[in-house]
Amino acid sequence: MTVSSDAFSDAERAGLYRAIRERRDVRSQFLPAPVPPDVLARLLQAAHHAPSVGFMQPWDFIVIDSVDVRRQVHAIFQRENQKALDNYEGDQASLYKRLKLEGILESPLNLCITCDRSRGGPHVLGRNSIMEMDLFSVCLAVQNLWLAARAEGIGVGWVSILDQQELAATLQLPEHVYPVAYLCIGYVSEFLSKPELEAKGWRSRLPLPQLVHGNGWGLALDNEALLEALGSAV
Structure with a gap:
């Protein structure tokens, strides 16, 4: 049996696995330094090279540097976060209140990665049985961007405590476009040795x-x- 000779070198493999192990969902460590355009372009290229069902490439990228837009999104987060808090009681509720769960205003840049569910027409190769494959494809683009960002020394935080309909209205998305991931992006003071929720005793x-x-x-x-x-x- 012939084995492909296209394997990475030891150093290249080590770098890839390091990015995977040290990737963090960043919330509290953002610095105000801007992300240079060429670096952001590399991150978006990494995302754009993700695999997608039927090669439909359903993603679009909304770069958000407007403070006004970010304040609107932050207000959505605050409302939804209060609803989430109501799910917990006692010590768990106290811990939840102390958790920092977003960096919408602290990070220098926000990015929304969307899914155009109509791209490729009504019959996308590979999506006949599992219609959600377009959404899964966008998640792969998010992970590509996240790992590339870690390699660049840039932190990423995914804000999932948002009302998607309100977010779509704020970003003026067409009806057939779904906001999959709202990300906070920026250089950080440190990458924590453990995921923050693990370090703080949540899970x-x-x-x-x-x-x-x-x-x-x-x-x-x-x-x-x-x-x-x-x-x-x-």
Whole structure:
């Protein structure tokens, strides 16, 4: 069997895995320094090179540097965040109140990545069975941008505590365009050694061996070598 010779070098692989391990959802560490246009262009190119169902490339990128627009979005967040707080009681509610869950105004740049659900026409190759594949494709673009940003030393925070209809109205989106990801982007004072929610005691990372099944849900792996490798993986 011939193995492809196109594998990355050891240094290139190490850089890729480092970006994956050290990527963070940034909220509190943004600096006011602007993101240079050439760097932002590289991040958008990385996003644009994501895979997409039927190669439909359903994404668009709304670059938001207007303070007025960001204040409107921040007001949406505040309303939705209060609703979210009502889901918790006692110590959990107290912890929730202390969590910093967005950097809309602190970051120098916001970016909304949308999904044009009509792009490619009514019959997109590969989307006949799973209509949400266009949304999943946009999530891949988000992850591409996020990893590229980490490699550039730039932090990204995804603000999910937003009313999507209000956000769409604020950004004047057409009816067939859905706002998938609202991102805060900028240089940071530091990248935390752990995800912020883990560091502050909200949730812990689950052990990977508990999440890997063999040939069906809940069935044990019979590959001893893989089990051992999973147990030793960092």
